[in-house]
Amino acid sequence: MISLGKLAILLVLQDETEEALLRQRSNVLGYRIYKGKVGSMDSAKIFAAVETAAKREGFISSNYREEHALYHSILEAYQGICRGHSGLGNVMRSAGLLFCIARGPRTPGNQDDGDWIAVTMYGYMGAPMKGFEHEVLGLGMNPI
Known part of the structure; x- marks a missing residue:
C-alpha cells in the first residue's frame, strides 16, 4: 500500500521510466498526480508556479477551503x-526544483477521511553560482 504523502515524495524523485509505472499505480489507487518544474531566487514565483499548476490541472476549485489547503x-x-x-532572494539563495501535487485519500480505500492534497519539492538550492548548491526535499500535506 502506498500513502498519499509517500506517493508525492516518490513521484518527485523518479526518472521517466519509474515515473510511468508510479503513475499507473496511482491511478488504480484513486490518486491524481502532477509533476512540474520551477526555478527561481524569488519565493513568490515558486508558490505561483505550484498554485497555477494546481488550478490549471483541476486539483483545486476556486473556493477558500481548497485554496487554503493548497497554500x-x-x-x-x-x-x-x-x-x-x-x-x-533576500538571502542570496536560488532554487531549481521539481514539484509534485497529489490529491486523494491519505491511504487507498479510506474515503471516510475525505480528500487531502500533498505538495513535494525536490531539487537544488544554494548560492546563485554553479557548484555551490545542495539537494533539498520538502513535503506539505493538508485536508481539503
Whole structure:
C-alpha cells in the first residue's frame, strides 16, 4: 500500500521510466498526480508556479477551503526545502526544483477521511553560482 504523502515524495524523485509505472499505480489507487518544474531566487514565483499548476490541472476549485489547503501544503514543502527559514532572494539563495501535487485519500480505500492534497519539492538550492548548491526535499500535506 502506498500513502498519499509517500506517493508525492516518490513521484518527485523518479526518472521517466519509474515515473510511468508510479503513475499507473496511482491511478488504480484513486490518486491524481502532477509533476512540474520551477526555478527561481524569488519565493513568490515558486508558490505561483505550484498554485497555477494546481488550478490549471483541476486539483483545486476556486473556493477558500481548497485554496487554503493548497497554500499551506506549498508553505510546508517550501519550509522543508528552506530548513525552516523563509525567503530565497533576500538571502542570496536560488532554487531549481521539481514539484509534485497529489490529491486523494491519505491511504487507498479510506474515503471516510475525505480528500487531502500533498505538495513535494525536490531539487537544488544554494548560492546563485554553479557548484555551490545542495539537494533539498520538502513535503506539505493538508485536508481539503
